[in-house]
Amino acid sequence: MLIRCGYDISFQAETQTAMMAMLSLHPSRHQDLRTAQRLTISPDIPLYHYEDGFGNVATRLTVPPGGVTLSCDFVIEDSGEPDRRAPTGAQTPVEDLPDDVMIFLLGSRYCETDRLMDVAWANFAHYGTASERVDAIVDFVHNHIEFGYHHARPDKTAWNGYQERQGVCRDFAHLAITLCRCMNIPARYCTGYLGDIGIPPVDAPMDFSAWFDVYIDGQWYTHDARHNHPRIGRILMARGRDATDVALTTAFGPATLTGFEVHCDEVPSID
Structure with a gap:
């Protein structure tokens, strides 16, 4: 299947402001591109791309007085297969985990x-396998948090989401990641595109989405506590410990978001 993705995001700034953006496709999906993916900017100012410590493509820019608009549009091929489920088996002991996976067991800015x-061990210790624990955690988070865009705020942590029982997709992901880590199951935060593909259309503006991966039996598997069932057409942009590592944009000074449009739709062919 072919999926067309992209965005137009605008910022206003009164003074020159440095910014970092995490808006490019993850390198693991580059081979699936069917048209060029190129981040454009108006006005035309220099952009510098680099690979961060998690393998994501980050972009540095300096917003001039007046502001900028960042844009992108591309077509990508996707298998159309739903998220793979983890196998049932004994949980890997912490001492046997690879070195580069260990960081995803640790607490982080949004995952305390x-x-x-105590919450995790009281609710999930009795499950016998890692996959059963993850499924139980996803069910718990899905039922515990009420979704609503008006519940979003940038400083909300997993603990806040657990207490307040309200949030957006990143809050579902943060709480599920934290509970998995508490149970010694490595978990990492993911962000990207997830359009209304294979489901009834949702009457809400399109946005980027957050989900998470868990490391079970030597591989990473995708889970989504907000939707709580395998989805198709998930297009990864970036992954890290939590939203700190994969923030869409980080401004190092005053910059006001003035426009935000995202699209992600299945298309029959490349126009």
Whole structure:
């Protein structure tokens, strides 16, 4: 299947402001591109791309006085297969995990494992396998948090989401990630495109989406606590410990978001 993705995001700034953006397709999906993916900017100012410590493509720019608009549009091929489920088997002991996976067991800015450790062990310790625990955690988070865009705020952590029981997709992901880590299951935060493909259309503006991966039996598997069932057409942009590592944009000074449009739709062919 072919999916057309892209965005137009605008910022206003009164003074020159440095910015970092995490808006490019993840390198693992580059081979699936069917048209060029090129981030454009208006006015035409220099952009510098680099690979961060998690393998994501990050972009540096300096917003001039007046502001900028960042845009992108591309077509990508997707298998149309739903998210793969993890196999049932014994959980990998922490001492046997690869070195580069260990960081995804640790607490992070939005995932306070210390505050949710007792909650996790009280609710999920009796499950016998990693996959059963993850499924139980996803069910719990899906039912525990009420979704609503008006519940979003940038400082909300997993602990806040657990207490307030309200949030957006990133809050579902943060709470599920934290509970998985508390149970010694490595989990990482993911962000990208997830259009209304294979489901009834949702009457809401399109946005980027957040989900998470868990490391089970030597591989990473995708889960989504907000939707709580395998989806198709998931297009990865970036992944890291939590939303800190994959923030869409980070401004190092005053910059006001003035426009935000995202599209992600199945298309029959490349026009």
